[in-house]
Amino acid sequence: MKELPGGIASARAAAADAALDVAADAEVAPVGTASAGSDGVDPATPRVLVPLARALAQANRAMVAFGMVALLAASIVLTSSVLTRYFLKASTDWQDETAVFLLVGATFLCGAFVQSIRGHVGIEALSTLLSKRVDALRRIAVDALSLAFCAFFAWKSWTLLHEAWVDKQTTSSSWAPPLWIPYLLMAVGMTLLSLQLLVHTTASVNRARSIGRDA
Numbered sequence: 001m002k003e004l005p006g007g008i009a010s011a012r013a014a015a016a017d018a019a020l021d022v023a024a025d026a027e028v029a030p031v032g033t034a035s036a037g038s039d040g041v042d043p044a045t046p047r048v049l050v051p052l053a054r055a056l057a058q059a060n061r062a063m064v065a066f067g068m069v070a071l072l073a074a075s076i077v078l079t080s081s082v083l084t085r086y087f088l089k090a091s092t093d094w095q096d097e098t099a100v101f102l103l104v105g106a107t108f109l110c111g112a113f114v115q116s117i118r119g120h121v122g123i124e125a126l127s128t129l130l131s132k133r134v135d136a137l138r139r140i141a142v143d144a145l146s147l148a149f150c151a152f153f154a155w156k157s158w159t160l161l162h163e164a165w166v167d168k169q170t171t172s173s174s175w176a177p178p179l180w181i182p183y184l185l186m187a188v189g190m191t192l193l194s195l196q197l198l199v200h201t202t203a204s205v206n207r208a209r210s211i212g213r214d215a
Contacts, residue, residue: 044203053199060113067106074102094175104182108189112196136208143201150197154190161187
C-alpha cells in the first residue's frame with residue numbers, strides 16, 4: 001500500500017483520536033441526562049406520556065419562536081425609549097412596561113424548552129462521585145422537587161390571573177395596562193414547564209428502574 005504523506009497521516013490520526021474522545025465522553029455521560037430522539041421525545045418517557053411529550057415538543061418550538069420575536073421587539077422598544085427620552089424629552093411609560101411584558105413572556109414561555117434539553121444551570125459534580133443507581137435516584141428527587149415547586153407556581157399564577165381579570169387590575173403607571181397580560185404569560189409558561197418536568201420525572205424513574213434491573 002502506498003504510504004500517505006505525513007500531513008494527511010497526522011490529520012487522520014488526529015481525527016481518529018477525536019472520535020475516540022467523543023465515544024469516551026458518551027460512555028461517561030451522566031445517567032438520566034435527557035437524550036431526545038428525532039421527534040424531540042426522551043426515549044425513556046413512559047408510553048402513556050409519549051403523546052404529551054410530542055405535543056410539548058411542538059409547543060416548545062412555537063414558544064422559542066415567540067421568545068425570539070419578543071426579545072427582538074423588546075430591544076427595539078427599549079432603544080426607541082432611550083432615543084425618545086434623550087432627544088424629545090418625552091415620557092416613555094408605555095415603552096418601559098411593554099418591554100417588561102415582552103421579557104416576562106420570553107422568560108416564562110421558553111422555560112419548558114430549556115427544561116426539555118436540561119439547559120438550566122445545574123451542578124454535576126455529584127454525578128461523578130455517586131454510583132449510577134444513587135445518581136439516578138438523586139435525579140428523580142431533583143425532578144420531583146422541581147415539579148412540585150413549578151406546579152405550585154403555575155397554580156398561583158392562574159389564581160392571580162383570575163383576580164386580575166375579575167377585578168380589572170392595572171399597573172400603577174399613567175399608561176395603566178391590564179395586569180392579566182403578564183399573569184397569563186406566567187401561568188401558561190409555568191404550566192408548560194410543569195408538564196415538561198412531569199415527563200422528565202417519569203423518564204428518570206424509568207431509567208432508575210432499568211439500572212436496578214441491570215445491577
